[in-house]
Amino acid sequence: xxxxxxxxxxxxxxxxxxxxxxxxxxxxxxxxxxxxxxxxxxxxxxxxxxxxxxxxxxxxxxxxxxxxxxxxxxxxxxxxxxxxxxxxxxxxxxxxxxxxxxxxxxxxxxxxxxxxxxxxxxxxxxxxxxxxxxxxxxxxxxxxxxxxxxxxxxxxxxxxxxxxxxxxxxxxxxxxxxxxxxxxxxxxxxxxxxxxxxxxxxxxxxxxxxxxxxxxxxxxxxxxxxxxxxxxxxxxxxxxxxxxxxxxxxxxxxxxxxxxxxxxxxxxxxxxxxxxxxxxxxxxxxxxxxxxxxxxxxxxxxxxxxxxxxxxxxxxxxxxxxxxxxxxxxxxxxxxxxxxxxxxxxxxxxxxxxxxxxxxxxxxxxxxxxxxxxxxxxxxxxxxxxxxxxxxxxxxxxxxxxxxxxxxxxxxxxxxxxxxxxxxxxxxxxxxxxxxxxxxxxxxxxxxxxxxxxxxxxxxxxxxxxxxxxxxxxxxxxxxxxxxxxxxxxxxxxxxxxxxxxxxxxxxxxxxxxxxxxxxxxxxxxxxxxxxxxxxxxxxxxxxxxxxxxxxxxxxxxxxxxxxxxxx
Amino acid sequence: xxxxxxxxxxxxxxxxxxxxxxxxxxxxxxxxxxxxxxxxxxxxxxxxxxxxxxxxxxxxxxxxxxxxxxxxxxxxxxxxxxxxxxxxxxxxxxxxxxxxxxxxxxxxxxxxxxxxxxxxxxxxxxxxxxxxxxxxxxxxxxx
Numbered sequence: 001x002x003x004x005x006x007x008x009x010x011x012x013x014x015x016x017x018x019x020x021x022x023x024x025x026x027x028x029x030x031x032x033x034x035x036x037x038x039x040x041x042x043x044x045x046x047x048x049x050x051x052x053x054x055x056x057x058x059x060x061x062x063x064x065x066x067x068x069x070x071x072x073x074x075x076x077x078x079x080x081x082x083x084x085x086x087x088x089x090x091x092x093x094x095x096x097x098x099x100x101x102x103x104x105x106x107x108x109x110x111x112x113x114x115x116x117x118x119x120x121x122x123x124x125x126x127x128x129x130x131x132x133x134x135x136x137x138x139x140x141x142x143x144x145x146x147x148x149x150x151x152x153x154x155x156x157x158x159x160x161x162x163x164x165x166x167x168x169x170x171x172x173x174x175x176x177x178x179x180x181x182x183x184x185x186x187x188x189x190x191x192x193x194x195x196x197x198x199x200x201x202x203x204x205x206x207x208x209x210x211x212x213x214x215x216x217x218x219x220x221x222x223x224x225x226x227x228x229x230x231x232x233x234x235x236x237x238x239x240x241x242x243x244x245x246x247x248x249x250x251x252x253x254x255x256x257x258x259x260x261x262x263x264x265x266x267x268x269x270x271x272x273x274x275x276x277x278x279x280x281x282x283x284x285x286x287x288x289x290x291x292x293x294x295x296x297x298x299x300x301x302x303x304x305x306x307x308x309x310x311x312x313x314x315x316x317x318x319x320x321x322x323x324x325x326x327x328x329x330x331x332x333x334x335x336x337x338x339x340x341x342x343x344x345x346x347x348x349x350x351x352x353x354x355x356x357x358x359x360x361x362x363x364x365x366x367x368x369x370x371x372x373x374x375x376x377x378x379x380x381x382x383x384x385x386x387x388x389x390x391x392x393x394x395x396x397x398x399x400x401x402x403x404x405x406x407x408x409x410x411x412x413x414x415x416x417x418x419x420x421x422x423x424x425x426x427x428x429x430x431x432x433x434x435x436x437x438x439x440x441x442x443x444x445x446x447x448x449x450x451x452x453x454x455x456x457x458x459x460x461x462x463x464x465x466x467x468x469x470x471x472x473x474x475x476x477x478x479x480x481x482x483x484x485x486x487x488x489x490x491x492x493x494x495x496x497x498x499x500x501x502x503x504x505x506x507x508x509x510x511x512x513x514x515x516x517x518x519x520x521x522x523x524x525x526x527x528x529x530x531x532x533x534x535x536x537x538x539x540x541x542x543x544x545x546x547x548x549x550x551x552x553x554x555x556x557x558x559x560x561x562x563x564x565x566x567x568x
Numbered sequence: 569x570x571x572x573x574x575x576x577x578x579x580x581x582x583x584x585x586x587x588x589x590x591x592x593x594x595x596x597x598x599x600x601x602x603x604x605x606x607x608x609x610x611x612x613x614x615x616x617x618x619x620x621x622x623x624x625x626x627x628x629x630x631x632x633x634x635x636x637x638x639x640x641x642x643x644x645x646x647x648x649x650x651x652x653x654x655x656x657x658x659x660x661x662x663x664x665x666x667x668x669x670x671x672x673x674x675x676x677x678x679x680x681x682x683x684x685x686x687x688x689x690x691x692x693x694x695x696x697x698x699x700x701x702x703x704x705x706x707x708x709x710x711x
Contacts, residue, residue, distance in 0.1 A: 365695040369589025372698060376592050385592070392585040507630075 024165045028060035031158055035134065036062065038154070039118075039147060042136035047081050048122075048162065049130050052313055056085055056130065063135075081119055081131040088128050090120040090152055094142040118143045120152045122159035132158055177319055180208070185326040194334040195228075201301065201327045202230040208323060209316055211303040213281055217242060217249050218291075218299035218331070224253055227299075229279065237279045248288045249300045256297050258289040258321055262311045285311040289320045291328035298328055359403060367396035406536045416459035416543050418567060423456050423489050423498060424449045430467045431487070438475055443483035445471075452491045453498045457567025458544065466537040470502040470560045473533065477506025477558065496566045497546075505557040509550065517550055572702075573598040575709055578619035580610040580636065581654070582628045586694075590623055593698045597705075607632030611639055614646055621705055622651045624688070641686040650708035653688040654696060 032044045043063025050057045084091050093099045094116050119133040132155050134143075184204060188197070198216055206214040213231030217224040224242040242250045252259050262285055276283055283304045291299040301324050306312055373389030376382075424447075431445055438445050467487070474485045486503040509517070518538040541548045546564035572594075579590045582605045591601040602617060604610035606628060614622070622640070626633040637653075640646045690704045 362694075366583070366585045368695040369585050369592075372589055373592045376596060388588060389592075392588060395585065 024169050025060065027161065027165050029062070031161065032060055032062045035132070035154065035158075039134050039151070040137055040139070041134040042138060043134070045081070045133045045135075046122075046158065046162075047085065047131045047133070049085065049128070056082055059130070080117065081133050084119045084121050084133075085128055085131045088121045088123065090118070090148060090155075092118050092143055092145065092148045116143055118148055118151050120148075120155035122155050122162065124159045124163055129159055129162060131155075173315075177322075181319075181322045181326070184208070184323055188326050188330040189333070194331070194338055197330055197334050198228045199230075201331075202228045205301050205303050205320065205323060205327075206230050209287065209303040209312070209320055210307045212305035212307060213283075214301065214303045216291075216299065216301050217253070219244075219253060219297065224249055224299060231281065231304075248286060249302060252288045252290050252300050253297055256290045256292065258287070258317045260312045260317065261286040261288075287312040287316055287320060289317065289324045291324050291331065293328045293332045298331065301327065356407070360400070363396055363399045363403065366399070367393060370394075370396055406533075409536050410539050416462060416540070418457045418459050420455050420457050420567075421460055423453055423458070423500070426458075426460060426464050426467060427487050427489065427500070429464055430471055433468060434471050434475060437472075438485070441475065441478065441483065442481045443475060443478045443485060446484065446486045448486065448488040450488075450490045450498075453489060453566070456498060456564070458564060459540075462540045463544075463564070466540050466562065467500060467502070469533045469537050470562075474502055474504035474506060474558065477508070478504055479506065492563060496568065497563050498566050499561060499563040501559060501561050503557065503559045508554040508556055508558055509552040510554055514550055514552060518548075572705065572709060574600060575620040576600045576602065576617060577705070578610065578613055578617075578622045579603045580605075580607070580622065580628075580633065581625040582606060583625070586625065586654075590696065590701070593696070593701055594705075596698075597702055599705075606630075607634075607636030607639075610636045614640070614649075618646070619649060620709055622649055623654060623701075624651055625654045627655065637686075637688070647686075650689045652690040652692065652701070652704055652708075655691065655693050 028046055032046065035041075035044050041063075043061070045061040046059045047056050048059040049055075080091060080093075080096075096114050096117055114135045116137060117133060117135045119131055121128045122130040122132060132151070134151065137143075187204075188200065202214045202216050205216075206212070211231075213229070215229040215237065216227050218227050219225075222244050224244065226237045226240050226242075229237040244250050245254050248259055248261060261283075281304075285306060286302055286304045288300055288302040290297045291301060301320065303312070303320065306316075370389050370391075370393030373385060374393060375389075377386035377389050427447055427449070431447065434445070471485060471487065475483070477483075478485065482505070484505050486501070488501040488503070490499050490501065492499060518534050538548055541562055541564070544564050546562060548563075549561045550558065551561070552558035577590075577594050577599050579587050579594075579601055580603070581587050581590070584605075587601075587603045587605075591603070594601050602613050602619065604613050610622075610624075610632075613619075624633055624637060626637075637651065640649065640651065689708060692700060692704065
């Protein structure tokens with residue numbers, strides 16, 4: 001007799017839920033091997049009653065080498081074990097084939113090679129939880145009534161053992177579920193954008209409940225909308241709306257009561273057939289739970305077609321409801337965050353428009369001045385005054401043009417138009433441009449070039465703009481007669497980058513302002529500044545794939561450093 | 569009407585175009601204009617030639633406009649010179665200048681901003697309306 005576990009075949013699991021611990025099987029196997037040895041029999045089976053399916057199931061067996069033997073469930077009244085279980089009475093038979101007590105049909109179907117047997121009910125106090133059966137023995141010796149008594153005694157112990165194992169198993173399961181829920185709760189609440197979150201919820205629901213498909217519907221006014229579906233044709237399903245109260249989803253959304261549908265193809269199952277038609281998915285069984293936030297039901301989660309079982313049960317409701325509660329909170333949170341971001345965006349747009357209006361207003365103020373002066377010049381017939389007035393007006397025009405150009409630069413995403421040149425050329429051009437103004441203020445400008453850089457590929461016009469902007473700013477910041485501005489170029493080690501540095505000894509920038517430096521419309525220059533210069537510079541540098549940095553100390557000076565790819 | 573004839577106005581503004589503009593307006597009234605582009609210069613010019621009215625732009629770098637205003641009001645010789653404040657925007661300074669100047673609740677803030685509880689005598693917003701400016705000046709000088 002081979003007692004090794006790997007010879008034992010299991011046909012049915014004992015516990016209700018689909019996640020029975022292997023340990024329970026091991027225990028039953030161990031019990032069976034002990035019983036076989038103790039009673040010197042060929043085969044032993046333990047049947048346990050499954051209250052969920054309302055039938056006696058074969059939990060573990062050894063010794064019956066029947067590949068063809070399939071005993072999914074035994075109705076209590078259709079077998080020896082069945083009647084033992086039903087009547088709670090033990091049975092002993094040494095000639096099963098000819099024993100009148102047993103149904104012949106049953107014999108044919110289930111017991112064709114059984115000739116001797118002993119069976120006892122598994123009694124736990126007054127409750128019967130199954131039966132144990134011993135069949136055949138290698139020797140020709142009959143089973144005796146003495147042995148029957150022993151079996152009855154053993155059966156009580158088996159019953160207690162089974163019950164203990166079940167309780168333990170259930171505890172482990174609950175614990176595992178609880179841990180899973182905690183993990184899920186944490187996962188679900190990591191900051192996620194709404195679409196990601198919804199996807200995560202359906203996929204997790206399907207995994208958690210070991211199902212082929214799942215969907216999530218959210219409530220909008222008086223209907224439910226399919227937000228995401230897993231396992232079904234997502235795009236088809238997304239167009240569907242389920243009115244409240246219609247179908248399972250609609251009813252659950254209204255009542256808040258979780259619902260199981262065991263056989264979806266029967267009439268009156270309540271399934272909204274439209275969905276199956278559109279999604280090309282056939283629902284066999286389904287579990288639907290509400291997504292609840294405090295008193296409000298914001299939608300439902302459904303799982304369909306359980307993989308390892310014929311349907312869903314109470315435990316599954318508990319599990320999915322727990323998950324759905326966390327999911328609902330996470331959804332609400334994500335929705336609120338989205339609303340807040342929207343509001344912030346609108347506010348930013350508002351601020352930008354205000355900023356724009358402000359800049360333009362400044363320029364038009366200047367234009368008004370020009371107009372007045374030109375008018376007066378005509379009145380007074382004063383050509384000198386006319387020249388002045390006209391100059392101011394022209395300048396105003398130019399300012400508007402530049403402003404518009406700057407705005408376009410910031411708002412458009414463009415590729416820089418690069419050409420090969422010497423990086424120093426741009427600096428020379430900037431110095432030429434700013435020379436007169438610098439002389440007026442008696443500020444010195446020095447340059448220092450690093451010849452190691454060689455030729456580079458840059459958008460000359462725009463880099464010129466950037467440098468001019470930085471040097472102008474430096475000039476504004478410098479004190480008359482004392483100011484010194486240094487413009488340097490340098491090569492960056494180990495990277496195909498080079499850089500410009502604009503260093504001045506002007507009044508510097510406070511730490512606070514340094515943070516706001518590159519923001520649109522930030523300016524310290526009163527009505528003269530548009531606040532766009534550095535913004536534009538920043539945009540241009542970024543378009544090149546470069547970096548810009550500011551280091552400054554109040555009253556000591558400022559250094560702007562730009563790094564750009566050399567383009568080779 | 570030339571009751572403003574030969575009166576002297578000090579225009580303090582860092583924007584040359586603005587100075588030209590106001591000068592043109594005042595010149596039409598036959599007034600004389602001296603100008604300064606920052607607070608320090610303004611104080612200098614005030615000491616050199618005591619003006620009959622000061623037109624002061626507050627939106628200048630380093631708050632030199634406000635600093636100048638403080639100095640003025642704390643000086644016995646100059647505190648009675650009427651000051652007309654010109655403002656470009658309240659947004660930039662982050663302070664609603666008009667209410668700051670004229671509303672009582674802002675006494676503390678005013679003191680902080682201006683350094684003094686004194687108020688400018690008049691307040692106009694850019695773009696300057698020539699007629700309005702002239703009327704205000706007449707109010708202060710003829711009285």
